[in-house]
């Protein structure tokens with residue numbers, strides 16, 4: 001009798017175990033499934049155009065900016081921060097870079113450095129204001145965004161609307177091999193920092209519970225600034241590549257990056273409020289998905305305005321479906 | 335027997351993934367009865383009671399309430415049927431008023447034409463607070479302005495809104511101060527006299543003996559036995575919970591007050607909140623108890639000693655190293671650890687794994703070249719602690735949200751054990767931990783002491799204080815009113831005199 005009970009007990013345990021593993025797997029692979037689904041549906045809709053080699057190169061290029069910025073943004077979103085100024089600051093970085101290199105004739109490395117400095121400065125303003133002045137990073141970043149947009153318009157106007165980017169100097173940044181190597185190196189570095197060092201671990205801890213993190217001896221302010229610093233560097237790097245690819249800098253440069261990041265975050269399954277389940281991987285999967293989506297819809301003949309509408313709706317849907325409401329429910333019913 | 339069963343459960347099963355929290359649980363409670371529910375940490379007490387109170391769903395099984403089949407859809411529904419529960423975790427929302435907390439989920443019933451009169455709500459809430467004897471809490475205040483203990487009282491008030499027939503009290507007493515406990519005990523008395531019923535969960539065996547008519551023991555999700563009358567004894571309960579005889583002593587079995595002369599932590603003339611110009615010295619190898627009523631300032635004192643709150647005058651220093659403790663980072667660098675009473679808000683990250691939580695204060699220790707922290711070293715650290723404190727979990731990757739209350743507490747404790755602190759400041763460290771593991775923790779403290787480490791115990795639990803500390807400071811209204819050295823003659827009565 002005892003034995004029978006035991007055996008069935010084990011059976012049930014086994015079954016439950018398998019069930020749990022399956023669910024865990026599903027949650028991990030859901031974003032990947034989303035990516036696959038997007039690719040499949042859109043390649044059908046575009047009658048295979050989506051997966052043509054020329055277009056894949058296109059997609060790689062388009063994905064590049066989003067991917068690089070999202071690698072840095074992972075640190076900010078992991079601690080529960082947010083930054084809406086990355087697109088605009090990326091634009092300003094491009095403008096300053098081209099101004100220094102083309103108009104002032106300074107060497108390329110100086111221009112690159114300037115782009116990174118601009119990216120870092122804007123990011124740090126958001127970081128510092130939100131930490132020391134206790135302002136919402138969202139609000140601060142909107143202000144920075146608005147300021148940057150103004151500077152970009154004024155600057156490009158002064159420099160003659162569409163500023164050409166001389167390919168004889170910037171050509172190297174529009175080389176596919178260089179891009180792939182850069183991306184691989186950046187992924188390696190950010191992954192290492194994010195998953196294997198105290199920097200990333202602390203960001204996730206802050207996102208999980210700020211008070212606990214502080215009482216565990218980890219300085220909050222410094223780590224928040226690290227996150228914005230890393231993101232700023234990524235924005236600067238992305239700026240140089242984006243302008244080289246576009247061949248010019250205009251008042252539209254950099255526009256929309258922040259929104260792409262946000263959707264990448266949602267599609268990749270990166271937790272909106274940060275915390276321990278944040279993964280670099282999620283950012284990359286999300287960035288790929290959103291690029292395929294944008295590209296595919298445009299090839300399918302949808303106008304850019306409509307693509308943006310689709311993106312907006314998609315964002316809300318994903319958030320609505322994936323947002324963890326268990327805590328909320330408890331609070332309400334208690 | 336002629337007694338009427340008010341609530342019963344039949345064949346309740348519940349699993350969380352691969353964890354089987356409840357297996358075929360049968361349970362019944364009479365009118366006019368206080369029924370204790372005990373078991374080791376993670377044995378399924380909270381799971382059972384939260385299912386009964388509608389906070390979770392069940393896999394299989396049925397409930398009968400007042401002769402009717404009963405299956406609650408959510409907590410409000412359960413309350414409307416007559417079952418209310420005071421939860422183990424912190425269950426109030428800080429950003430809204432006390433009254434709003436008391437009436438959460440019931441706003442609709444209290445509004446007219448979609449409008450909610452805050453004034454009326456406050457008045458109603460105040461009446462409820464007054465009725466349970468907590469009139470000193472102002473219902474219109476913001477909840478976050480209350481201290482930890484008073485927030486728990488707000489939860490008691492909230493349960494009383496629906497005037498339940500069956501009250502479930504899950505491990506609440508340790509979160510309450512003396513005042514709150516009186517309120518709770520009075521409430522339980524009232525339930526008994528009104529022929530209602532109380533399901534009472536606690537790890538304090540004396541408390542259980544005192545107030546329970548029957549005690550049911552859970553182990554690993556199964557009902558083991560139900561004790562009645564004289565059978566409700568410490569030994570019986572302990573044996574049934576753990577499943578074997580517990581041998582050895584519980585508290586320290588020496589009565590020698592011993593420590594080095596070296597001072598490892600010194601507070602000079604510190605002022606914060608309830609206390610002014612307070613002096614305190616902690617010696618090497620000393621277990622220093624600090625006790626008093628909850629409002630006496632002892633919890634705040636712990637925070638100041640660790641640098642979480644800043645003292646207005648004077649300083650907290652480590653004399654030998656000549657460093658001043660200004661913030662937790664400095665404190666931890668100098669190997670001081672602090673365990674807060676408000677576990678969920680200050681000591682753990684709920685949505686992170688056991689491993690992530692344990693390594694928080696000791697990441698520096700794990701770092702290799704280039705700041706590399708290997709998963710292997712992280713896991714090893716966590717596994718060691720899981721073993722030492724017998725944390726009940728699947729593995730070190732399990733999230734803290736999925737652990738039982740007592741096991742969460744063990745994780746906090748292991749955080750500071752893992753980083754090898756020289757000085758431990760423990761604010762109600764054994765809160766919610768079962769007797770078996772508590773004994774293990776007391777052995778650990780003795781062991782730390784013998785290695786020359788120092789411990790500050792802050793707690794209202796006098797037996798624990800008397801049982802463990804070398805020296806004891808009694809606080810009242812922010813002042814140290816008495817100091818006792820360890821001795822076999824020391825009795826609780828001697829101490830209480832100086833507390834009130």
Ligand SMILES: Nc1ncnc2c1ncn2[C@@H]1O[C@H](COP(=O)(O)OP(=O)(O)OP(=O)(O)O)[C@@H](O)[C@H]1O
Nearest residue numbers: 350355375376377378379380381736738739740741
């Ligand atoms: N949401 C959840 N997900 C997974 N496992 C869970 C969850 N909630 C509880 N468990 C598991 O169910 C078991 C029973 O937990 P429960 O909280 O009922 O214990 P308890 O008897 O109340 O313990 P304690 O004395 O520590 O409060 C534990 O092993 C716990 O890890």
Ligand SMILES: [Mg+2]
Nearest residue numbers: 380422738739
């Ligand atoms: Mg519990």
